[in-house]
Amino acid sequence: MVIRREKTHTCGTICLKYLLFLFNVLFWLAGGAVLAVGVWTVAAKSDYISLLNSTFYSTSAYILIATGTIVVVTGLIGCCATLRESRVLLGVYFVLLFCIFLLEIIAGLMAYMNHQKCFPFCYELDHELRQNLRGTMQHKYQQPGEADITQAVDKLQMEFQCCGSNSSLDWSGSIWIIVPGNDRIVPDSCCKSPIAYCGRRDHPSNIYKGGCIAKLEEFILSQLHVLGAVGIGIAFIQLLGMMLTCCLYQNLKEEIY
Known part of the structure; x- marks a missing residue:
């Protein structure tokens, strides 16, 4: 006959269990928020990504979704490990937390380095923008089959209140501007008050x-600055989760023996 012992826990173990469960719920919600930001970036900022002729920014958004x-x-996994009081799952959860912690620290530091122009990427970013954006505007705006690019350029100029790549x-030199019969000097989206054919006059007041x-x-x-701050902030919060996991794991082990 097999005699089963009921699990008895000390007050400290019970407190750790519920604290870790609460942390996991918050951590799960944070993951949902990061996932939502990634999806929003792909959906709402895809116009700007298409202007750069680069996969870097779309890749960054998909990395956010994956993260x-x-x-x-x-x-x-953390919630299941806590509720089931499984030391194996707690170990797996700790390893996953530690890996995510390292990735967030690295990503956060790289974002800060990029923001401070201490990393070669900043030069590449500036070079890519100047090469691709100007070419895209001059050769693809209002061209057949380039409706998405045209819409993205207009949206960019109206939202950021700018005109052209370096200036109006x-x-x-745009293919669209030099077409015979086109009397505009700049697109209508360059105007401070965009209306039809307002681009005929390039006066600074217009x-x-x-x-x-x-x-x-x-x-x-x-955006890199914000991403760096959030990444590093969440990473240090994860330290609390790892400490709670270690404490609960040790308490469960001591109670068994």
């Missing part, structure tokens, strides 16, 4: 003279 998914799964003068490159670069670097 959010991993965090959600890890949070679920860049539009003088259009934005500043280029979009500097503003787009500033926007991207500011």
Whole structure:
């Protein structure tokens, strides 16, 4: 006959169990938020990504989606490990937390280094923007089969209140501008009050003279700054989760023996 012993826990173990469960719920919600940001980036900022002729920014968004998914799964494993009081699952959960912690620290530090222009990527970012954005505007705007690019350029110029890549003068070399019969000097989206055919007059009172490159670069670097702060902040919060996991694991082990 097999005699089963009921599990008896000390007050400390019970407190650790519920604290870790609460942490896992918050961690799971944080993963959902990161996943939502990644999906939002792909859905809402895909226009800007298409202007750069680069997979770097879309890849970054998909990395956010992947990270959010991993965090959600890890949070679920943590909840199961805590409720089932499984030391094996607690060990797996700790390893996953530690791996995510290292990745977030590395990503956060890289984002800060990029923001401070201490990393070669900043030069590559500036070079890519200046090469690709100008070429895209001059050769693809209002061209057959390039409706998405045209919409993205118009959205960029109106949202950032800019005109052209470096300045409004860049539009003088556009394929669309030099087409016979086109009497516009700049697209209507360059106008401070966009209306049909307002791009016929390039007076500073009518259009934005500043280029979009500097503003787009500033926007991207500011996002890196925020990403770095959030990544490092969440990473240090995970230290609490790892400590709680270790304490609960040790308490369960001591109670068994």
